Amino acid sequence: MNSTTTSEAILRGVLDRWKAGVDAHEPQRVAAQFTEDAIFQGLHPYSVGRPGIAAYYDSQPIGLKADYRILETRRPADDVVLGYLEVDFSFTDRPTLGVNLGVLVKREEEDWYISYYQVSRPS
Numbered sequence: 001m002n003s004t005t006t007s008e009a010i011l012r013g014v015l016d017r018w019k020a021g022v023d024a025h026e027p028q029r030v031a032a033q034f035t036e037d038a039i040f041q042g043l044h045p046y047s048v049g050r051p052g053i054a055a056y057y058d059s060q061p062i063g064l065k066a067d068y069r070i071l072e073t074r075r076p077a078d079d080v081v082l083g084y085l086e087v088d089f090s091f092t093d094r095p096t097l098g099v100n101l102g103v104l105v106k107r108e109e110e111d112w113y114i115s116y117y118q119v120s121r122p123s
């Protein structure tokens with residue numbers, strides 16, 4: 001398996017769990033995919049740590065769904081993967097919102113978690 005394939009597989013493992021929590025509107029499940037000290041920047045003011053992440057996703061509307069596409073990956077260290085993605089957030093009552101997402105995932109003990117998450121609107 002080459003480095004790009006391995007990096008994408010790592011990202012998909014974490015992001016599929018993140019997506020499942022978002023789609024099910026389970027904020028604690030979403031927050032559990034992040035490190036304890038994760039820096040999180042959604043479309044609202046940033047937060048640090050799982051409580052802020054859970055609060056952010058708890059404030060999202062029921063029926064929100066996330067679909068992502070990995071555009072680029074980098075592996076700056078063995079226990080770190082950087083990803084750049086496009087994410088479409090769909091709603092039950094308004095048009096889909098497309099954003100760019102940068103994530104840094106890192107291995108802690110036996111699993112991978114999001115350590116940095118930053119959303120931006122495409123220009």
